[in-house]
Amino acid sequence: MLEAKNLNKSFSEKQVINDLSFKVEQGEIMCLLGANGAGKSTTLNIFLNFLQPDSGQALIDGVNVHSSSGSKEKLVYLPEQVNLYQEFNAIDNLKYLASLSGLTVSEAQINAALDETGLEPGARSQSLKNYSKGMRQKVGIAFAIIREAKVLLLDEPTSGLDPSATLEFIRIVEQLAKKGAAILMVTHDFYCAHTLADKIGIMDKGTLLTLLDNKQLPLNTLENTYHELISGKSAIREAS
Numbered sequence: 001m002l003e004a005k006n007l008n009k010s011f012s013e014k015q016v017i018n019d020l021s022f023k024v025e026q027g028e029i030m031c032l033l034g035a036n037g038a039g040k041s042t043t044l045n046i047f048l049n050f051l052q053p054d055s056g057q058a059l060i061d062g063v064n065v066h067s068s069s070g071s072k073e074k075l076v077y078l079p080e081q082v083n084l085y086q087e088f089n090a091i092d093n094l095k096y097l098a099s100l101s102g103l104t105v106s107e108a109q110i111n112a113a114l115d116e117t118g119l120e121p122g123a124r125s126q127s128l129k130n131y132s133k134g135m136r137q138k139v140g141i142a143f144a145i146i147r148e149a150k151v152l153l154l155d156e157p158t159s160g161l162d163p164s165a166t167l168e169f170i171r172i173v174e175q176l177a178k179k180g181a182a183i184l185m186v187t188h189d190f191y192c193a194h195t196l197a198d199k200i201g202i203m204d205k206g207t208l209l210t211l212l213d214n215k216q217l218p219l220n221t222l223e224n225t226y227h228e229l230i231s232g233k234s235a236i237r238e239a240s
């Protein structure tokens with residue numbers, strides 16, 4: 001389980017995270033929406049231990065990631081651009097990544113993980129320099145599968161993906177949640193958030209303005225709520 005407990009963070013006097021609290025249970029998907037500069041990536045960076053909060057706690061399974069007993073084991077981060085070794089193929093990249101995590105995996109295990117992502121078998125032996133963004137993401141997701149990620153942090157994973165690749169990505173992430181991962185995704189993509197999330201947080205200027213239960217929420221209500229909260233205006237225009 002992933003939990004932010006009263007997190008605060010400032011950069012030279014400017015408060016960019018303001019008393020942020022939320023929980024993501026195992027098997028649950030939470031999306032964070034918010035304008036540029038709202039503090040979404042900073043939140044992920046605190047969980048990744050790239051940044052230290054000024055106060056509050058970032059907990060994984062109840063353990064503060066910034067404490068001496070904090071561990072990033074079972075946590076997988078998928079950045080917007082999955083940067084792997086361009087000259088290696090998918091299988092060699094995954095073997096190498098697994099070895100960095102102290103795992104020895106067979107080619108059969110790697111292929112099984114890549115099967116789950118739907119990466120074409122013919123592409124797996126090609127170097128990543130020929131891959132599209134969607135294909136690279138499949139390799140990143142395959143790593144989460146190999147690592148048996150309990151917590152997955154995703155930073156704008158669908159930006160630049162075409163609609164079919166977005167839908168494919170959504171289906172793969174759903175499978176990871178069904179296997180019990182707690183998933184926190186930062187996105188600007190209403191469609192993706194609405195299709196995927198159990199709950200959606202809307203952030204502005206470091207503050208979580210609302211946490212919506214997405215299960216019964218129509219997409220236009222989500223869009224209107226977002227625009228009303230962020231800019232004070234409804235997204236739906238009056239017919240002229």
Ligand SMILES: Nc1ncnc2c1ncn2[C@@H]1O[C@H](COP(=O)(O)OP(=O)(O)OP(=O)(O)O)[C@@H](O)[C@H]1O
Nearest residue numbers: 011012016034035036037038039040041042043186
């Ligand atoms: N290392 C840093 N030093 C100083 N300011 C920073 C640093 N990292 C982030 N900020 C500032 O913190 C605020 C929040 O940034 P953050 O990247 O978390 O926003 P975001 O919601 O992820 O935005 P975007 O949607 O554009 O990615 C911004 O004002 C940003 O300029």
